[in-house]
Amino acid sequence: MKKESVIFNSRDGRFKKPTGAIRSGDVLELRIYVHSDLDPLGVRVFFLYDRHTQPALYEMDPAGTGAADGSYIQYETSFPVYDTGLYWYYFQIETGKGIINVGRDGGTGCMITGSPMSWQQTVYKREYQVPEWLQGGIIYHIFVDRFSRSAGYDELKERLKLAPTANSPERHLHHIWGQQPDYKPVNGRIMNNDFYGGDLQGIISRLDYLKKLGVTCIYLSPIFRAYSNHKYDTMDYMEIDPSFGTEDDFRELCEKAGGMGMRVILDGVFAHTGSDSVYFDREHRFGGGAYGDPESSYRDWYFFHPDGTYDTWWGIDTLPKLNKEDPGYRRFICGEDGVARKWLRAGASGWRLDVADELPVDFLEELTEAVKDEKPDALVLGEVWEDASSKVAYGQRKNYFEGNKLDSVMNYPLRQGIIDFVRGGHPGLLVGTVEQLQENYPPEVTSCLMNILGTHDTQRIITALAGQIPPGNASMDWMASAALSARERSEGRRLLKIASALQMTLPGVPCIYYGDETGMEGYRDPFNRGCFPWNDPDEDLVGWYRRLSMIRREHYVYRSGGYRTVQAIEGLYAFQRFLTEGDRERLEKGNMPADGGSFSYASVITAANCGGSAEELHLTGSWCDLLTGRVLCGNTSVLPGELMILEEAPGDILGQE
Structure with a gap:
């Protein structure tokens, strides 16, 4: 075995304590092992605050040998960290032959290099508490026009009437x-002007279905008045789109869902409006809009140029970009009678923020303050497609997780990791993603992550798992005609069961995109936005999701429990969820979840083999497979395609027999 010159693992408590993100004021302890062959004379750590240009320098003290054979020298230091935000650190070793810089090798190990890649340290101080009601729950994402309709054709057609321009x-x-x-396209443009009539009363009529599925939070695609079927081109933030119903319908939905233990969150589209809107009024439908009136009260909401053109969102002329720095616009969204508060008062329990990286930090702080002031347990969750802890957009470090902005984010990185593993059998990306987010995100953020397998912006998950990979030049006609064969669909259903089990048991809150639980197919927009198949649902898949939701609901570790990788080899991925020290302290003090219920406090291991050969899973103690009832212990063979959800045998879970 190759000898390592330096050993450090930022995810291991032997080298760094606390592991992961730390709270402002915590004392950070660092320990590194240096092989004696390097003949070290001294070790120091360079610790750079993200908002500074010069790092702090901490000398590390020798603290004996770091291995049983005495071949390594252990160096350590500790210091408090106060300012919230991001820090970056690497080590420098002084030897008789010169200076050696030691940085991250991209994983958990070290690399001796001239220009070291630094480790990241997130520091936070919670100003607002994350909503406990979301932890351990299940989110259900509804594209309203395509979920369920309550009215007849003639009535629905009447609701859609809008003078054409x-x-x-x-x-x-x-x-x-x-x-x-x-x-x-029509005249070269996709119009998004076809509808099916899904509405709020249709959702109300399906609440029993959602309750049986285990849903605790309904996330609605935009519901405010707009021209399109997707409603991201807002026409009026203060009015429910007539095709969906009325404000009274929305209030009724929130009230009835709440009576069944389900909350409702809304899609906040605050980076742009529609060109056909009260505020912009390019179509001269309303009068007084910014487009045709330089004196309009909305004029400073947008970016106009001397030649009459205006800034748009990603070049789409029907989506004029909003000036989030304008005080009038900010008051409209965040003020006492603004959009954010109005719909919370009407019954909403929070906001999912569309393209959160396009919202300036101070705007986001003001918005969050308004939301939390109106309803302290409301959710503020952002659409971010990358590791959100270090996100930089438009030249600005976002620092979402300092404690005064987002509660959490959509977990797009997890989606790709799950697909990569389930479809190809390669766990590396998934394991690396989960462990990286565990290291970089505060635990409160992690417990509220929106874990997605599909959204209105992605392929349907069963298509992503078993369908053909579209060629680079795939046309809309190709995607429209592509469908899973009988063999592909059978395989897709099998793979979807594994993917959904991972989604339901990894840290965070699973979000089911409407119809994924029935195996709805489709490539990207608009083929991923079909109608829910109420007349022909896949009852076996729906039953599977209900079973997973019951397992999730009955185990406390899925609320805020810890995570560790048990095994990750080609084909096999196994991980454990367990009570953290914080969980144990809360439970021993009698601080039970506000929603009550009877929980198992046992650790749970999820193991899946997506490879082509049987693999050994190494277990300590006795475990019961919640899917089959088998009791397992010691080395256990996991067959190709096999999935296990293993609960530890009863024992000293909370210090009691």
Whole structure:
């Protein structure tokens, strides 16, 4: 075995304590092992605050040998860290032959290098508590027009009436629920002007279904008045779109869902409006809009140029970009009678913020303050596609997790890791993603992560797992005609069961995109936005999701429990969820979850083999497979395609027999 010159693992408590993100004021302890062959004369750590240009320098003290054979010298130091935000650190070793810099090798190990890659340290101080009601729950993401409708064709068609304009032609309603969405461009543009009639009363009529599925939080795609079927082109933030219903319908949904133990959160689209809106009014529908009136009260909400053009969101002229620095716009969204508070008062329990990285930090702080002041346990969750802890956008470090901005984010990195493992059998990306987020995110953030397998912006998960990978030049016609064969669908259902089990048991809160639990297929927009198949659901898959939700609901470790990788080899991935020290302290003090319920406090191991050969899972003690009832102990063979959810045998879980 190759001898390592330096040993340090930022995710191991023997080398760094506390591991992971730390609270402001915590004392950080660092320990590194240096092989005696390097003949070290001294070791120091360079610790750079993200908002400074010069690092702090801490000398490390020798503290004896770091290995049984005496081949390593142990160096350590400790110091308090106060300012919230990000820090970066690496080590420097002085030897008789010169200076050696030691940085991160991209994983958990070290690399001796001239220009070291630093380890990241997140520091936070919670100003607002994350919503406990979300922890351990299940989110259900509804694209409202395609979920369930309550009215007849004639009534629905009447709701859609809107005088057409040159840029906003007449909208139309599909006669048949479940027809393929329109996808062909008109005059070179995708209009998104076809509808199926899903509405708020339709959702209310399906609350029993959602309750049986284990849903605790309903996340609605935008519901405010807008021209399109997707509603991201807001026409009026203060009005429910007539095609969806009324404000009274929304209040009724929140009230009835709340009576069944489910909250409702809304999609906040605050980076742009529609061009066909009260505020911009390019179509001259309302009067007084910014586009045609330089004296409009909305004029400073947007970015106009001398030639009459305006800034748009990603070049889409129907989505004029908003000036989030404008005081008038900020008051409109964050003020006492602003958008954020109005809909919380109407019954919403929080906001998912569309393209959160396009919202300036101070705007986000003001918005969060308004939300938490109105409803302290409301959720503020951002759409971020990368590791959000170190996100930089538009030249600004976002520092989402300092404690005064986002409660949490959508977990897009996890989605790709799950697909990579389940479809290909390679656990490396998934394990690396989970462990990286565990290291970089505060635990409160992790417990509220929105763990997704599909959204309105991605392929349907069963298609991603078992469908053909679209060629680079795949046309809309190709995607419209592509469907899983009988063999692919059978394989896709099997793989979806594994993927959903990982989604349900990894740290965070699983979010089911409507219809994924029935195996809905589809490539990207609009094919991933089909109608829920109420007349032909896949009952076996729905039953599987219900079973997973019951396992999740009955085990306390899925609320805020810890995580550790048990095994990760080609084909096999196994991880354990367990009570943390904080969990134990709360439970021993009698601080039970506010929603009550009877929980198992046992540790749980999820193990999945997505490879082509049997692999040995190494277990200590006795474990019961919650899927089969088998009791396992010692080395256990996990067959190709096999999934296990193992609960530890009863014992000294909380210090009591």
